[in-house]
Amino acid sequence: MMMEQQLGHQRISRLIAKGYSRLKTWLSNWVARSTETLLPVEMVVKLRTGRDWKHWVNALTLEALEDLTNAPTEIKQQLFKAHVRLVEIETHAKCNRTCSFCPNSIVDRRFNSTLTNSELLHRVFQELGSINYTGQIKIARYSEPLAHVDHLCAQIEIARSLVPYAQIAIVTNTDYLTPTILVRLRQAGLDVVYMSIYLKAGEHWTPEIASDCSEKLAKKLGIQITTCEKTSVSLRCNYEYEGLDLRSACMNFETYGTDRGNSLDQFITQDRVSPCREPFETFVIDYTGAVMPCCNLRSDLPQHQSFPVGDLAIPNSSIFEIYTGHLSAWRRSMVGFDRKPFPCATCNHRQLPKTLEVPVAQQLENRLDQIGYKKPTISSLI
Numbered sequence: 277m278m279m280e281q282q283l284g285h286q287r288i289s290r291l292i293a294k295g296y297s298r299l300k301t302w303l304s305n306w307v308a309r310s311t312e313t314l315l316p317v318e319m320v321v322k323l324r325t326g327r328d329w330k331h332w333v334n335a336l337t338l339e340a341l342e343d344l345t346n347a348p349t350e351i352k353q354q355l356f357k358a359h360v361r362l363v364e365i366e367t368h369a370k371c372n373r374t375c376s377f378c379p380n381s382i383v384d385r386r387f388n389s390t391l392t393n394s395e396l397l398h399r400v401f402q403e404l405g406s407i408n409y410t411g412q413i414k415i416a417r418y419s420e421p422l423a424h425v426d427h428l429c430a431q432i433e434i435a436r437s438l439v440p441y442a443q444i445a446i447v448t449n450t451d452y453l454t455p456t457i458l459v460r461l462r463q464a465g466l467d468v469v470y471m472s473i474y475l476k477a478g479e480h481w482t483p484e485i486a487s488d489c490s491e492k493l494a495k496k497l498g499i500q501i502t503t504c505e506k507t508s509v510s511l512r513c514n515y516e517y518e519g520l521d522l523r524s525a526c527m528n529f530e531t532y533g534t535d536r537g538n539s540l541d542q543f544i545t546q547d548r549v550s551p552c553r554e555p556f557e558t559f560v561i562d563y564t565g566a567v568m569p570c571c572n573l574r575s576d577l578p579q580h581q582s583f584p585v586g587d588l589a590i591p592n593s594s595i596f597e598i599y600t601g602h603l604s605a606w607r608r609s610m611v612g613f614d615r616k617p618f619p620c621a622t623c624n625h626r627q628l629p630k631t632l633e634v635p636v637a638q639q640l641e642n643r644l645d646q647i648g649y650k651k652p653t654i655s656s657l658i
C-alpha cells in the first residue's frame with residue numbers, strides 16, 4: 277500500500293512538473309509571438325534565427341561531441357532527447373513530381389513504389405515513445421506522403437499512439453490533397469500539414485501570383501486563409517481548420533534554394549564556413565532505413581552513397597546507438613567556423629547570417645572552452 281501511495285505521489289509530481297514546464301514554454305512563446313506581431317517579417321526572422329543559434333550554443337555539451345558507442349543506453353537516450361528537435365522520415369519512396377530545384381530531378385522517384393518497412397518504422401516510434409519525445413516527426417523528405425495515403429494514415433495512427441507527445445507533420449505538394457483526405461489525416465492523429473505550392477512550368481514568382489495560388493488552394497480545400505507573411509522570396513499562409521494546423525509556403529525557387537549536398541548546380545554559392553546544427557538537432561531516415569547526417573543528403577543519390585551513418589533496416593538497430601555513435605563524427609566536423617569539405621562545401625542550408633557570425637563565433641568559442649572542447653573558431657574569421 278505504501279509503495280502504491282509513493283508511486284501515486286511520484287506520478288502526480290511528474291504531471292505537475294510537466295504542466296509547469298509546458299506553461300512556462302507557452303508563456304514565453306506567447307510573449308515572443310505577441311512582440312513579433314508588431315515587427316516587420318524580415319526582422320522577426322532575424323530575431324528567431326539569433327535565438328535559435330544562441331540556444332544551440334548554450335545547449336552544447338561534451339557528450340554531444342563525443343562518440344558514446346560504449347556509454348549506457350540511458351545516457352544515449354538522454355542525449356537524443358536533449359538535442360533532437362526533428363525526426364524526418366519517409367514512409368515510402370514515391371513522389372509524383374521531378375521538380376528542377378529538387379534532387380528528384382536527378383533520381384526520378386515517380387515509378388519507385390517501395391514502402392518503408394513497417395517493423396522498422398514501429399521500432400523508431402517505439403524508441404521515440406520510450407523517451408517521451410516531444411519534438412516533431414515530419415514525414416516527407418523526397419517522397420510525396422499522400423502518394424500512398426492508406427499506408428501513410430496507418431503509420432500516423434501508430435506514431436500517434438506510440439509517441440503521444442510528439443508533433444506529427446507531413447509536407448505535401450498538395451496534388452492529392454482533398455477535403456476528404458484532410459479529414460482522414462486528422463482522424464489518424466496528424467497535427468500539421470505543410471503545403472508546398474509550386475508554380476506552373478514557365479511561370480515566374482511574384483507576390484501576386486503566390487497570393488493567387490494560395491487562394492486557389494484554399495478554394496480547392498474549402499477552407500479560409502487566416503494570416504499571411506510575405507518576404508521578397510516567399511509567401512507563407514495559415515488556414516482555418518479545426519484540429520489540424522494547415523500552413524502553405526510558395527517560394528521563389530529562382531532565387532531561393534540549397535544545393536542539396538552539391539547536387540544542384542543552380543544553388544551552389546559561396547564556401548560554407550559557419551557551423552551546421554543539422555547533425556545535432558535532426559535525425560533523418562530514408563525509406564530504405566538509411567540514416568543520413570542531414571535532410572540534404574540522400575542514400576539513393578550516387579554521390580551521397582558513402583554518407584549514411586547507420587542502417588535501421590538491420591533488425592534491432594537503434595536510433596539512439598546511431599545518434600550517439602557514427603553521427604557524432606558529423607557533429608565534430610560541423611561544430612566550428614572553418615571551410616567545410618564536400619558535400620557541405622557550398623551548402624547554405626540554415627547558414628548563419630553574416631551579421632551574426634562574429635557574435636555567435638565568440639559565444640561558441642566561450643562555450644567550447646567552458647565544456648573543455650578544443651576547436652579553432654573565431655580566429656578563422658579574422
Ligand code: SF4
Binds near residue numbers: 373381
Ligand atoms: S514535390 Fe517535393 S519531393 Fe517531389 S520532386 Fe518536388 S520538391 Fe521534390
Ligand code: SF4
Binds near residue numbers: 536619
Ligand atoms: S552543411 Fe549542409 S550538407 Fe552539410 S551537414 Fe549541414 S545541412 Fe547537411
